[in-house]
Amino acid sequence: MSVLVVVECADGEVKKSSxxxxxxxxQVAAQLGTTATAIAVGEANETNLAKLGEQGISKVLYDAExxxxxxxxxxxxxxxxxxxxxxxxxxxxxxxxxIGAAVGSRLSVRLKASLxxxxxxxxxxxxxxxxxxxxxxxxxxxxxxxxxxxxxIIAVKKNSTEAQHxxxxxxxxxxxxAQLSDADFADAPKQVIMQDQAGGVLLxxxxxxxxxxxxxxxPENWGLIEDLAKALGAATACSKPVSDVDxxxxxxxxxxxxxxxxxxxxxxxxxxxxxxxxAGVNSSKVIVVINKDPEAPFFKAADYGIxxxxxxxxxxxxxxxxxLN
Amino acid sequence: xxxxxxxxxxPDTTTKITFTPDNKEFNKxxxxxxxxxxxxxxxxRAIELKEAxxxxxxxxxxxxxxxxxxxxxxxxxxxxxxxxxxxxxxxxAYFVAEQIAAIAKEGAYDVILMGxxxxxxxxxxxxxxxxxxxxxxxxxxxxxxxxxxxxxxxEREIEGGKEIVTVNTPFVASCQQPMxxxxxPNMRGIMTARTKPLKVVPAVGEPARTTVAEYALPPxxxxxxxxxxxxxxELIKLLRNEAKVI
Numbered sequence: 394m395s396v397l398v399v400v401e402c403a404d405g406e407v408k409k410s411s412x413x414x415x416x417x418x419x420q421v422a423a424q425l426g427t428t429a430t431a432i433a434v435g436e437a438n439e440t441n442l443a444k445l446g447e448q449g450i451s452k453v454l455y456d457a458e459x460x461x462x463x464x465x466x467x468x469x470x471x472x473x474x475x476x477x478x479x480x481x482x483x484x485x486x487x488x489x490x491x492i493g494a495a496v497g498s499r500l501s502v503r504l505k506a507s508l509x510x511x512x513x514x515x516x517x518x519x520x521x522x523x524x525x526x527x528x529x530x531x532x533x534x535x536x537x538x539x540x541x542x543x544x545x546i547i548a549v550k551k552n553s554t555e556a557q558h559x560x561x562x563x564x565x566x567x568x569x570x571a572q573l574s575d576a577d578f579a580d581a582p583k584q585v586i587m588q589d590q591a592g593g594v595l596l597x598x599x600x601x602x603x604x605x606x607x608x609x610x611x612p613e614n615w616g617l618i619e620d621l622a623k624a625l626g627a628a629t630a631c632s633k634p635v636s637d638v639d640x641x642x643x644x645x646x647x648x649x650x651x652x653x654x655x656x657x658x659x660x661x662x663x664x665x666x667x668x669x670x671x672a673g674v675n676s677s678k679v680i681v682v683i684n685k686d687p688e689a690p691f692f693k694a695a696d697y698g699i700x701x702x703x704x705x706x707x708x709x710x711x712x713x714x715x716x717l718n
Numbered sequence: 719x720x721x722x723x724x725x726x727x728x729p730d731t732t733t734k735i736t737f738t739p740d741n742k743e744f745n746k747x748x749x750x751x752x753x754x755x756x757x758x759x760x761x762x763r764a765i766e767l768k769e770a771x772x773x774x775x776x777x778x779x780x781x782x783x784x785x786x787x788x789x790x791x792x793x794x795x796x797x798x799x800x801x802x803x804x805x806x807x808x809x810x811a812y813f814v815a816e817q818i819a820a821i822a823k824e825g826a827y828d829v830i831l832m833g834x835x836x837x838x839x840x841x842x843x844x845x846x847x848x849x850x851x852x853x854x855x856x857x858x859x860x861x862x863x864x865x866x867x868x869x870x871x872x873e874r875e876i877e878g879g880k881e882i883v884t885v886n887t888p889f890v891a892s893c894q895q896p897m898x899x900x901x902x903p904n905m906r907g908i909m910t911a912r913t914k915p916l917k918v919v920p921a922v923g924e925p926a927r928t929t930v931a932e933y934a935l936p937p938x939x940x941x942x943x944x945x946x947x948x949x950x951x952e953l954i955k956l957l958r959n960e961a962k963v964i
Contacts, residue, residue: 466857501927535936
C-alpha cells in the first residue's frame with residue numbers, strides 16, 4: 394500500500410503544479426505511515442525526476458516510450474492504472490489540470506475509486522473516515538467531501554498548497570513499462586499547437602497575473618499590461634468582453650466560462666468586476682484593482698485598490714517594480 | 719447522427735451562495751436556476767451540427783428532480799428534439815455518470831456532449847467517467863468540434879496550447895468556448911417545446927461514492943486598502959513588504 398503521485402512534465406521540467414502534487418502526496422503518505430511513489434508523464438528528464446526527492450518522493454516510475462510525450466488519454470490512463478496496481482496504491486494524487494481531470498475521471502471508474510477534484514487542503518483522516526476540502530460554486534464556497542471505498546483519487550487545485558522543499562534529497566528513478574500497444578495510442582493528438590507565452594509565463598500555472606479589461610480601450614494599449622507583467626514575472630490575462638471582441642486570444646480569458654486562476658497576486662486593470670469575472674479569480678490570494686470608477690464592484694473583492702486612470706497608473710507601477718529590482 | 723446532450727440545472731451565476739442551517743446542503747430558497755452555462759455550448763453545437771447535416775436528432779438528458787423541468791423545456795425551446803429526465807437527485811459525479819452511460823448505451827447515441835464542468839460543484843469528472851463506463855474515447859475540454867461522416871475533429875485545450883484530435887463515433891466531449899455562440903430560445907421554439915416529448919425514467923446503478931459532510935463560505939475579505947493614484951508606486955512597496963507577494 395502506498396501513495397501514487399502523477400507528475401506532469403513538459404520540456405524535461407516537472408510542472409510547478411506537479412511539484413505541489415508531489416509534495417501533497419508525500420505528506421498524505423506520511424499521514425498514513427507509508428511512502429509516496431511518482432509516475433511521470435510527458436517529456437521528462439531523469440535528473441529532474443530524481444529531484445522530486447526534495448518534495449518527499451522516494452521512487453519515480455518512468456516509461457521512456459516516446460509517444461507518451463504528448464497527452465494521450467487512453468495511454469496515460471493505462472500507464473497510471475498499471476502503476477497503481479503494481480504499487481498497490483490506495484491513494485492517487487494528481488493535478489486538477491486538463492490532463493489530471495481527463496485521466497483522473499477515467500481512472501476512478503477503471504480502479505473503482507472515489508474521486509475528488511479541485512482539492513485545496515491536505516485530507517483529514519480519522520479512522521476509516523477520509524475527508525478532503527474542495528472548492529465549489531465557482532470559488533464562492535468550499536465543501537468537505539467524504540471519500541468512500543478502498544481507493545481514492547485526489548486532484549489538487551493549482552497554487553492552493555505549497556510545495557515542500559528539502560534540498561539535496563533525491564528519489565530513485567526506475568524505468569517502468571505498462572506494455573502499451575498501438576491501440577492505446579489510437580486517440581493520440583494529430584497535432585499539438587503551443588501558444589506563444591507573453592514573457593514565457595503560462596497563465597494557468599502563474600503565481601502572478603496582470604489582467605486587462607475594456608477599460609484598456611483597445612488592443613494597441615496592451616503594451617502597458619505586458620510591461621508590468623514582464624517586470625513582475627507575471628502572466629497576462631483578460632476579461633471576457635476583451636476576448637469576445639478579439640483584442641486578446643481566448644486562452645487569456647479568465648472568468649466563469651474561461652480559465653480559473655488562483656495566483657498569489659492578481660492585478661485587474663480597467664475591469665469592472667462582473668460576477669462572472671470574479672468567479673474565475675476569486676481564489677487569488679491578493680487582488681489589486683485599478684479602475685477610474687470608484688464604484689466599480691471589483692473594489693469590494695479587492696485587497697488593494699487604486700482609483701485612477703490605468704494609462705497613468707500602469708507606467709508608474711512598472712517603474713516602481715523596476716526600481717525595486 | 720444521434721446526439722445526446724447532458725445538461726445540469728445550476729444556480730444562476732449571480733446567486734449569493736448560502737447553505738441550510740446545518741451547512742449540509744445548498745439553500746435553494748429564492749434561487750433562480752439556469753442551464754449550466756458550459757452545457758449551453760454543448761447544446762448549441764449539437765443543434766448546429768444536426769442542422770448542417772440536415773438529419774439527426776438531439777436529445778437532452780438531465781439527472782434531476784421535477785424542479786429541473788423548466789430548464790429542460792428551455793433546452794427543447796433552443797432546439798433539442800426530445801428530452802429524458804432521470805428522476806433522481808444528482809448526488810455525485812459517479813452517480814450522474816452511471817445514469818448517462820446507461821441511457822447512452824440504451825439509445826445507441828453517437829455523440830455525447832456536455833459542458834466542461836458545472837458551475838455549482840465544479841467537478842469536471844462526468845465526461846471521463848461516462849467514456850470509461852462505455853469504453854469510448856473522451857475529449858475534454860473541447861474548444862472546437864466538427865463532424866465529417868463518422869469522424870470528428872476536435873480542438874482540445876491543454877495548458878499552454880491546444881491539440882487537434884480526431885475520433886470516431888461514438889465518443890464523449892466536454893465543451894467550452896469558443897465552440898459556438900450559445901443560442902437563446904425564440905418564440906416559435908418556446909411554443910413547440912411545450913409539446914416535444916420529455917420522458918421521465920428511474921435511476922439505475924450504484925449509489926454515490928462521495929458525500930458532502932459540510933459546506934463553508936470562504937473567509938471574508940478585510941476590505942480594500944486604497945492607494946492614491948498620484949503615489950501609485952506605494953502599492954508596489956505594500957505588495958512586497960505587507961502582502962509579501964512580489
